Amino acid sequence: MKRYLELLTDRFLLLLTAIVLAILAWLFWSSSGQSIVFEIFILISIILLVIENVHLRIRIKVLTKEESSK
Secondary structure, three states, rough: OOHHHHHHHHHHHHHHHHHHHHHHHHHHHHHHHHHHHHHHHHHHHHHHHHHHHHHHHHHHHHHHHHHHOO
């Protein structure tokens, strides 16, 4: 019974979080000019891709050094 209540509580909180985030997303899109929002999302995406690229290059260097030292 306790396990069932935990699952029910988790599902309820997940559903509540989804509803709150959907409302916040709607408020964000409806209150801002959509042309600037698209540009902001593109800028954030490019920055995240550059950060991930740098991280992967560093990871490759570390892995190749480990492989060559064996």
